[in-house]
Amino acid sequence: MAVQINPSILSADFARLAEEAKAVQGADWLHVDVMDNHFVPNLTLGVPVVESLARATDTPLDCHLMIEDPDRWAPQYVEAGASSVTFHVEAAAAPVRLAREIRAKGARASMALKPATPIEPFEDLLPELDMLLIMTVEPGFGGQAFLDIMLPKIRRTRELIGKHGLQLWLQVDGGVSASTIERCADAGADVFVAGSAVYGAQDPAEAVRALRAQAATATAKASWACDHGATAK
Numbered sequence: 001m002a003v004q005i006n007p008s009i010l011s012a013d014f015a016r017l018a019e020e021a022k023a024v025q026g027a028d029w030l031h032v033d034v035m036d037n038h039f040v041p042n043l044t045l046g047v048p049v050v051e052s053l054a055r056a057t058d059t060p061l062d063c064h065l066m067i068e069d070p071d072r073w074a075p076q077y078v079e080a081g082a083s084s085v086t087f088h089v090e091a092a093a094a095p096v097r098l099a100r101e102i103r104a105k106g107a108r109a110s111m112a113l114k115p116a117t118p119i120e121p122f123e124d125l126l127p128e129l130d131m132l133l134i135m136t137v138e139p140g141f142g143g144q145a146f147l148d149i150m151l152p153k154i155r156r157t158r159e160l161i162g163k164h165g166l167q168l169w170l171q172v173d174g175g176v177s178a179s180t181i182e183r184c185a186d187a188g189a190d191v192f193v194a195g196s197a198v199y200g201a202q203d204p205a206e207a208v209r210a211l212r213a214q215a216a217t218a219t220a221k222a223s224w225a226c227d228h229g230a231t232a233k
């Protein structure tokens with residue numbers, strides 16, 4: 001499977017979101033961080049902004065919900081135009097029902113794990129999902145340092161995906177940059193969120209291209225990709 005690069009608009013200029021979306025043309029998805037100041041100690045944007053952004057760009061929206069009560073809110077993000085909706089398992093009351101509802105409404109269903117949440121208790125849920133997000137920082141803020149200690153979890157998750165023969169995407173989010181993306185790809189990630197590394201760059205579109213090239217090269221050399229026939233874009 002090809003690697004995917006998803007710039008996070010958390011590091012973009014919120015007053016110029018439509019232009020900021022165009023600045024990363026060539027990106028696979030736009031990553032939209034929704035924070036409610038309850039699940040995480042920060043507040044960003046909600047359904048109306050996602051609705052406007054979906055109208056303003058052709059790049060599909062990958063909504064990462066860092067909010068309480070995703071069972072109630074996640075379906076509204078699909079209706080607002082998100083093509084992928086990620087809820088946190090720590091916040092969901094009924095993750096299987098929620099994933100099925102997101103899919104039934106026509107979006108990709110994704111589940112996120114905070115750094116201290118292990119994957120193993122959720123192995124049986126993997127077939128219900130289109131993507132699993134492993135946080136590589138504590139959720140809440142952009143520009144934090146990548147947590148190396150998450151690499152074994154990425155590796156174990158990739159093994160579980162292989163064991164069950166699933167076509168599940170494995171996303172990493174937090175501190176992903178030119179100096180960390182290769183380790184993530186080597187461990188088994190294939191979808192890479194990058195906020196400050198893209199929007200903090202002189203040329204955001206070039207930063208996306210450079211990250212993609214690095215991830216693709218690391219994936220081509222990775223044992224998990226050789227075993228499962230993954231190919232670089």
Ligand SMILES: O=C(CO)[C@H](O)[C@H](O)COP(=O)(O)O
Pocket residue numbers: 008010011031033064066137138139140141142143144173174175176193194195196197
């Ligand atoms: O979910 C997030 C934070 O909770 C963001 O997507 C993430 O932090 C991106 O920013 P950066 O690449 O600068 O770490």
Ligand SMILES: [Fe+2]
Pocket residue numbers: 008031032033064173193
């Ligand atoms: Fe995110």
